[in-house]
Amino acid sequence: MSLKEKRIYIAGSSGMVGGAISRHLRDAGYRNLILPSSTELDLIDQVAVKRFFSEQKPEIVILAAAKVGGILANNQFRAEFLYNNLMIEANVIHEAFANDVEKLIFLGSSCIYPKLAPQPIIEEYLLSGQLEPTNEPYAIAKIAGIKLCESYFRQYGANFYSVMPTNLYGPNDNFDLATSHVIPALIRKFHQAKLEGASEVTVWGTGSPLREFLFVEDLAEAIVILMENTDAEAIYGQGISHVNIGCGNDISIGKLAKLIGEIVGFEGGIKFDATKPDGTPRKLLDVTRLTEMGWTATTSVEYGLRQTYDWFLKHSA
Numbered sequence: 001m002s003l004k005e006k007r008i009y010i011a012g013s014s015g016m017v018g019g020a021i022s023r024h025l026r027d028a029g030y031r032n033l034i035l036p037s038s039t040e041l042d043l044i045d046q047v048a049v050k051r052f053f054s055e056q057k058p059e060i061v062i063l064a065a066a067k068v069g070g071i072l073a074n075n076q077f078r079a080e081f082l083y084n085n086l087m088i089e090a091n092v093i094h095e096a097f098a099n100d101v102e103k104l105i106f107l108g109s110s111c112i113y114p115k116l117a118p119q120p121i122i123e124e125y126l127l128s129g130q131l132e133p134t135n136e137p138y139a140i141a142k143i144a145g146i147k148l149c150e151s152y153f154r155q156y157g158a159n160f161y162s163v164m165p166t167n168l169y170g171p172n173d174n175f176d177l178a179t180s181h182v183i184p185a186l187i188r189k190f191h192q193a194k195l196e197g198a199s200e201v202t203v204w205g206t207g208s209p210l211r212e213f214l215f216v217e218d219l220a221e222a223i224v225i226l227m228e229n230t231d232a233e234a235i236y237g238q239g240i241s242h243v244n245i246g247c248g249n250d251i252s253i254g255k256l257a258k259l260i261g262e263i264v265g266f267e268g269g270i271k272f273d274a275t276k277p278d279g280t281p282r283k284l285l286d287v288t289r290l291t292e293m294g295w296t297a298t299t300s301v302e303y304g305l306r307q308t309y310d311w312f313l314k315h316s317a
């Protein structure tokens with residue numbers, strides 16, 4: 001059976017990341033995709049996940065499902081971020097093993113790295129220092145998922161491995177100000193300010209932190225290439241537990257806010273609220289290993305932001 005005939009389950013296919021991966025797989029000629037929504041399959045329900053794997057028999061699993069959010073949501077709902085993500089990962093990864101899944105790719109998050117990790121961040125810096133306190137529960141859950149994949153490989157030879165995307169954005173992002181990440185939050189803030197004729201937009205923090213942002217369509221392309229060409233042995237054989245996925249450059253939150261304001265067409269000023277947390281001072285992934293595997297991001301931040309704002313305008317009514 002060819003790879004394109006395999007039964008591929010994308011956990012989280014209704015979200016921004018899972019949806020992009022599903023689109024890229026379809027564009028690449030994959031037709032045997034299993035894409036249950038969160039209402040059709042509750043990944044926190046162990047019995048439901050067990051039944052799903054027994055009935056559907058996926059051969060490849062891409063685990064993109066997670067409870068996600070920005071600094072505010074991570075800090076307010078610490079128990080839910082830890083519990084929900086632990087349960088999702090444990091249920092899916094274990095049932096993939098129990099049902100002889102041929103390959104599983106688990107998507108983590110760059111918040112797994114220490115708050116003050118040297119820059120750019122190489123894969124070996126995992127568990128080398130203290131985590132950023134505001135998203136520590138989410139980071140711990142993702143680290144557990146990485147180690148669960150690694151443990152099933154080392155104990156049983158399961159072809160399970162993890163990838164660590166940097167900060168993601170793009171079509172179908174979450175634009176709720178209470179739970180969103182920085183880019184969708186800023187897009188909504190500047191858009192609302194423009195509509196209301198406001199003279200100023202307030203942005204959390206000092207504007208000085210540096211962040212790397214990857215367009216979600218680029219991530220999806222990388223996942224498909226890894227799925228087709230990379231097995232667990234190629235990852236763990238390098239003495240690492242996962243591989244970074246990023247674009248290799250970063251931008252300050254201040255410059256990002258200014259760029260989003262220009263794209264939206266907001267003509268007022270920007271105020272930075274230094275009483276609000278900045279989070280990690282800088283977070284830039286070293287993507288040397290990914291580049292050596294044959295993939296490099298191609299979408300500029302400006303182009304990606306324009307595409308994201310266009311999507312927001314079409315879906316915000």
